[in-house]
Amino acid sequence: MIIETRNPQETFAVGRRLGEKAQPGQIYTLEGDLGVGKTVFTQGVAAGLGITEAVSSPTFTILQEYESGRLPFYHFDVYRIGDIEEMEEIGYDDYFFGKGICLIEWANLIEEILPQSHISVTIEKDLNQGLDYRKITIQGLEEFDKREGD
Numbered sequence: 001m002i003i004e005t006r007n008p009q010e011t012f013a014v015g016r017r018l019g020e021k022a023q024p025g026q027i028y029t030l031e032g033d034l035g036v037g038k039t040v041f042t043q044g045v046a047a048g049l050g051i052t053e054a055v056s057s058p059t060f061t062i063l064q065e066y067e068s069g070r071l072p073f074y075h076f077d078v079y080r081i082g083d084i085e086e087m088e089e090i091g092y093d094d095y096f097f098g099k100g101i102c103l104i105e106w107a108n109l110i111e112e113i114l115p116q117s118h119i120s121v122t123i124e125k126d127l128n129q130g131l132d133y134r135k136i137t138i139q140g141l142e143e144f145d146k147r148e149g150d
C-alpha cells in the first residue's frame with residue numbers, strides 16, 4: 001500500500017491510524033533517509049497507541065520503551081549497533097516475541113534476527129512533487145485500510 005502525504009500532520013495521522021489498529025506482537029520496520037519524517041511517523045504511532053510521554057529519536061540508545069499506552073511500545077534505532085550481540089545483551093527477543101509493538105529504525109542492520117513476519121514502512125521524498133511531499137509504502141499489513149479512522 002502506498003500513501004502520499006503533503007505535510008507532517010498527514011504523516012503523523014498515517015502513523016496514528018497504524019498505532020490505533022496495532023495488534024500485540026507486531027513488528028514494524030521503518031526506513032527512510034534523515035529528515036524524511038521517521039520521527040514524525042513514530043510520534044503518530046505512539047499517539048495512536050495512546051502514549052502520553054514525549055517520543056523522540058532514540059539516537060543514543062538502541063531502545064526506548066513506552067508503557068503508558070494501550071500496548072507497550074518499543075522504539076528501536078539500531079543505526080549505531082556494532083554487532084548483533086548488542087541486541088542479545090538488551091534481550092531483544094523479549095521485545096520481538098512479546099505482547100507489545102516494536103518499531104525498528106535501520107532494521108536492515110539486524111536482518112539476521114528480524115522475524116519474517118513484520119510490517120515494513122518506507123518513507124521517501126520526491127522533490128518533483130514539492131519539498132513536503134512524502135511517499136509512504138507499507139508492506140505486510142493488507143488489512144490496514146487507509147480510508148478509515150481519520
Ligand code: ADP
Pocket residue numbers: 005006007008009010011012032033034035036037038039040041057131132133134
Ligand atoms: P527523521 O526522523 O526521518 O530524520 P523527522 O521526522 O525528524 O525525520 O523530520 C522530518 C521533517 O520533515 C520535519 O521537520 C517535518 O516538519 C518535515 N516534513 C515536511 N513535510 C513532511 C511530511 N509530508 N511528512 C513528514 N515530515 C515532513
Ligand code: MG
Pocket residue numbers: 038039057
Ligand atoms: Mg528521527
